[in-house]
Structure formats: C-alpha cells, structure tokens
Amino acid sequence: MSWMNIELILLIVLPAGLAVIMYFSSAFNQRARNSLAVVGAGVELYLVFSLFIFNFEAVKNSDFFLQSTMGYSDSPFVINFAMDNLSLLFSLIVTAVVFLIVIFSTQYIRDKENRYFALFFLVLASIQGSILTADLFTLYLFIEAITIFTTPLISFNKTEKTTRAAMQYLFYGITGGVFFFISIILIYFNLGTLKMAAVAENFGLISTPMQLTIIIFFLLAVLIKLGIFPIHFWLPRAHSACPAPISALLSGVLLKVYLYIFMRLFWTMIAFDFLVELHLSAFVLDLALVSSLIGHVFALQADELKKMLAYSSIGHIGMILAVLMLNTEAAFYGGLLHIIAHMLMKSGLFLSSGYLLRTTLSHHIDDLKGIGHKNRLVFISFIIICLGTIGMPPLIGFVSKWFVLLAFLEARHYFGAFVVGAGSIIALIYYLRYISQAYETVKTESKTLREELISLKAFFKSTNIMKNVIYLFTLLIIFFGLSYKIFEMPINTAIFELLNPQKYIELVLGG
C-alpha cells in the first residue's frame, strides 16, 4: 500500500486518536489543549488538501481514485474505504469548515471541560468514515456513531431544554438507524453482499416489491436524519439547544454529510432510474419542496434567533434535496454549489449568533434590543451573511441560488422555481425582523464605527479569535461569491462521478 492509501485510513484514525488524547487533556493546561486541537484539525485539513493537490491532474481528468482494504482481500466481507472525486469534494469542504469551527470553539468553550473536544473529534472521525466508506455495514456503524456522539454535545450545557432536545434527537436518530439496519439486512439476504459496488451491479436482480421495500426504508432513514417535513420538529430544537459551534457543526456540516450519503445511496449504489421507475423521485421532490416552504414559514414565527436559523436550514436543505431529485447536470451543479454555500453561510451565522448571544439575557427576540450597537462589526458581518442566505448579488448565496433557479426553470418545474423565489422573500422578512430589533436604540455607551475599525488594525495582535473567525467567514462568502469559478472544476468532476457510477463500481470491485 502506498502512502496515499494509508492517508485514507489516517483521515479516520487521526481524529479518533486525538479524541482519546483530548479525553485525558485535563492533565495539561488549557492552552496546550487548545493548540493541540487546532494543530490536529489543521493536520487533518492538510492531509485532505494534499490528496487534492498531489492528484490535481487526476482530479481534473476525473480519474482520481484511491482505496484501501483491510482484512482478507479474497473474501467479500472486508472493510473497504474508497475515495473518488465526490468524496474528495465533500471531505475537503467538511474538513475546512470543521477546522474553522475548532478554532472558534477554542475560545468559546472556556471551562476545563475535556469532554467537549473528545466528542467533537469523535464526530469528525465518524463523519470522515461515513464519507469514505465503500461498505454498507460500515456506513451504518458510522451513521449511528455520529448520532450517539452528537447527543452529549447537544446537552452540553445541562439545562432542562437541552436535555429535552437531546433526548428527542436521540429517539429519532435511533428510529432512523433501525430503518437503515432493516434495509441493509434485506439487501444482504437478497444479494449476499454488503459492498456498495457489488450491490450496485446486482440491484436489478431483486424482485420489484423487494426493491420498493428496500428503497422506502432507506428513504425513511435518510429523510428522518435530514429533517424533511413530516418528521422535522426535532431539528430546530436540537440545533438551537447546543453551544454555537455545535449548532454550526450540526446545521452547517452534518446535514450536508447526510445529503452526501443520500447521493451515494441513490446514485452510486441504487441507480436513480429505480427511483424514477417506482415513481418515488417525483414524490420526494414534492415532499422536499413542501418541506422547504414550511421551513421558511416556520422561521417567520420563531422567536429565538437560533431557532429561526435552524428553521431556515430546513428550508435550504429541502431546496437542495429537491433540486438534486431533478437528476440533470445543471441541477447537480446548482445543488452542489448551494451545499458549499449553505455550509459556509449557516456555519458563519451560527458562530456569529453564538458570539452575539453571549452578552444577552436570553435568545428571545425581545432581549436582542440594541445588540447591533454593542458589537458593530460582528453584527455587520452577521447582516452580510444574512444577505448571502437571502441571495444578494455579489455573495456566494446569490450565485448558488441562481444556478438552482436555472436548473428548475430548465426542467420546467415551475413550482420549484416558485419555492426558491418565495423562500428568498420570506427569508428577507424574517431576517429583517431580527436586524431591525437589533438596531433599536437603547442607552449604551457604544463605540463608533471608527473606533471599531481602529481596533480591527490590531487584527493579529488581538486575542479575540472568535471575532476573527466570523470576519473570515464573511470574507470567504464575499470572495467565493466573486470567484465562484474556483469550484467549477471540483464540482464538475463530482457530477461526472454521479452521472457515471460505473467507474466507481468497476474500480472498487477491480482492486
């Protein structure tokens, strides 16, 4: 095995090992713990990025493929990790955003809690595992691991509200897991294998009612985890109860990982034609669009800032899922670009809300009066990111929403196009509600903008890491909005992977 194949396993083992060290980190001081966390996440990012850079030519020609196998290679039941362009794209963006979240949380989590980083890195390891695995049962294990490790993080600040939210999250998570288990067991009994590639080759041999059962159980499992409309109510509670970096992780990163799993299941493993044949794709499309509308409408009546952001997440995830179900090249382009955009924007919004809400009495809208005067630059960044989510021109949110809209129009699906537009307008209303509340005049001795700008000059000297991370997110959103063409090559190669699953199947089975 060459170094690159070992790197694949290292991507999963490194965070897991770090988590063990972090658990015993009460032995050394806080500064050492924080730098270890940042260095660990940085090494992880370097590993993924080096895979991208050193294989740049291969990625460009869409023949990049890595795999590493553990166990006896001649038996059909081996632990198998594989990386193609799609997993590389997701691994890269997930690790980059998680790196920034780790930097933010070194200052946000002040007390000597060693539990936080231990669980955080375990979640990172399970995310990498579920992205890289090429085997259904390992995928099930990693999904369950994500659910189990995020639950204590949701109830991290022990109050009644967080405990309640964590319990509900766990109940729905396990129920989804049971459905997933039933589905993979059915596949095993019918085909005698759990390798995704082998399943993909032989899925057509299963009888049609059994295909329908398998697909429905998979859909149930993934739609519960994604928080799509009928089973969405656990999501805003869970995503608003936890500490801000964890909200960013759940809403910004984890939902996209479930979208990735959805794509792996229904494009690589079970060909999308089966969904179309069984009339399920149109159903999921409509469900996702309704979910998108409902998420945005519920965000209107949410009286807590983080709850509003979580409902808006439901809206965006519904939109992305709907556009992916169109199954055209333009739809994939818009969907994948919006996945990246929403990952950046929602993480930025949750992190800045975490910074803003530290000084307020509660998260309720009435307690946010004058918050814009108190933290000027942070709130301006918050507004910029909000505008990005609404879809203002120079920001990345506009570009991605534009492509989503184009994909809907190209497929002549006008209800979808309507939902994209209506979602933007409703989003404008509910963000304005909070922004106007934040600029209510209250008597405080506020700094002027000029003073704030002078303090910005001490950008690197200042110890306030949290603010800097928020500014960085804002700058990234503006920068990528202006030069979204950077993503064109990785996204196009990922689309190639989605449209030609045959390549993945042959390479996994062949090596």
Place this chain on the structure above:
Amino acid sequence: MFTNLVFIILFMIGFYALVMKTNLIKNVIGLNLMEAAVFFWVISFSDIGGEVAIHKMGEEMTKFNDPVPQALTLTGIVIGASTAALLLTLIIELNKFSGTIDREKIEGLND
C-alpha cells in the same frame, strides 16, 4: 412463516410502546423491543439448520449457517445497548429538572 409472525407482532408491540405510551422509560423499552424484533428476525432467517461456522483444521464443512448476519446482529446489539444507556441517562437528567418522566407533562416535548 411462524418467525415472520413473531417478528411482526414483536415489532408492532414495540412500535405501540414507542408511539402511544407517554412514559419515557416505556418508550425506551418499546425502542429496544423493535430492535430485538429485527435481530430475532435476522437470526432466524440466517439459520438454515447447518453447522456453526467455525473453521476446524482438516474438516470439510458441507452445510453451515452464514456467520455474517450473526456478526451484524452482534454489532447491532452493542449499538442498541449503548443508545439505551444514553437514553436512560438523559431521562434521569430530565427527571432531575422536571420531576416527572411523563412525556405529556414535560413542557415543550409534545407540542
């Protein structure tokens, strides 16, 4: 056929306890029953009346039960046990805050 019937009945009892009962601990029991039903079904399906699949030197095995579903079930049991423990911990915590384990009485859980 008989095992299928047992599976369906067990699963339905579990589902009933999960959805209809308001006692949170009964909900956890229902969830575990559902899991147990699935595991029972898997094991009974994979049993074709053969030998235990343990490789012995110098012996040819003609008919043996597939060990993979057994391995999957073992892993599933471990996951089920850990999630049940985590759920029960959360219920104890919740009981400390609100003094009840009734789902209807805990504010905001059922709205």
